[in-house]
Amino acid sequence: MRQRGYCEDGLVARVAIELENCSYTYDGRVRALREVSCAIEAGSWVALVGQNGSGKSTLAKLCNGLLRPQQGRVRINGVDIRHRPVGSVAREVGYLFQNPDHQIFAPTVREEIAFGLRNLGFPSPEREQRLWSALEAFDLTAYADHPPAVLGFGLRRQVTVASLFAWGPPILILDEATQGLDWERSERLLDRLRERQDAGHTILFITHDMRLVAERASRVMVLHQGKLLAEGPVREILARPDLLARASVSPPPVTHLSQLLRPWGMKGESLTVEDFYCEYSALLAEREGV
């Protein structure tokens, strides 16, 4: 596994997002998060999983200051964001809403993407350059002058992601970014994210797609009824079916299959088809005394 998130001296991991004992209750009655503490290293790709209503979106909104914890502290790059306005936090933390229509408002795709850039004070030549390279990265050049509303769901989603990429915040929080996208669009988006991660950016990715988690994430956080049930490397967490079942999450098919074959020697932690195939073949060769 690649090591990421280390400072130039290569010794100390820098923490990008830190929650300390955070709780959040909606309307004073629905307890969405209960005393959650976690630290996300800079340059990591963390998947946030859990049932609908487990507190995933609430946690995400605490990280960018859209919600303020009633209890606890949120630190972004080591700084407590308690007294910082949302606009200032947004320079460091980019947030992709679950529903693209909750953030699209400009009359054309070009203006939608330019809006954030202008807001953040990029000078005009750089703005244009960032705008067009974001349009290109997501194959949106042909749609630059289209109203976002006439585009299909997949393209509207790409417009919102391109807006985020245009100004390139060091921390990206994405709520179900690939939901409703076909596989090809989804893979393209994930590849762009991987490039950002390779450039040292931090990714917090909310999803139900466990196949995606197994293939892309470095670590997983499991939320259940507002509590952080577990946090750790993907392979370790997915190898624990009991834990996942408690959070109503199921591992990808090949992981599940490798767990069914545990009594016959599989370790039960295959993350991909290739992973499963290699471990199984080695096991078979051993049994056959090759």
Next chain:
Amino acid sequence: MLKGVSLSVAEGECLALLGPTGAGKSTLCLCLNGLIPHLVEGTFRGGVHVAGHSTLESTPGELSQTVGLVFQDAESQFVSMTVEDEVAFGLESLALPPDEIERRLTEALEMTGVAGLRSRSPLELSGGQKQRVALAAVLAMRPRVLVLDEPTTNLDPVGKAALLKAIRRLRKAWGTTVVWVTQDVDWVPQLADRVAVLWNGRIALIGGLPEVFDQGALLRRMGLRVPQVRELAARFDRAGQGGHAWLGMDEAAGVLRGRLGG
């Protein structure tokens, strides 16, 4: 959106409809319940017959008793304050006698496993519960054909499993014909008898699950995946340990266990 599509679905069959974004899947669904051509603007050529009714010659209102449509976003369909009123809404507009309404209401709620939520507000339910209430509202009309347009997209695995269970129960009890649009390809073998792939407004592939998912390379070019268990079978094939075409988990586990001597 659709170009010269010909398709027939047998009574009682479940057809899964796959296809990338913009392939025309939702358009096809709207053709099945008559919203196309009656309410959606566009040019419509050809004919659609559902359980003997021509969609051109029937109104969407008449067709609503034959074809039930459940969307991805159940919430957008809700109009009532309680689950009970939501499910009874369509029945009341048919002016059925009260005891018949009650009978169908109870039956639909039980079939979908939401009887316990009867007096709750549909808006305060979980995603999986909302989708099952939307399904119950459609079932209460006793449609012979059920059209599901990505009903599981917003659901967690528990919500998905509960919805699929309700649909299986329904097929068994009433023999309902199901057309199921989905991106959740790993779940397709649990419910579908056949698969059709829509691409650029045309039917690119149609057939039994093994035949269609055998076309892994073609499906990938169209931006689609095959079930992961089938991908694994293909990986063993490529290594010369061929002859596998598993689709289901149990089938794969059985064969792989056998080879390990278990």
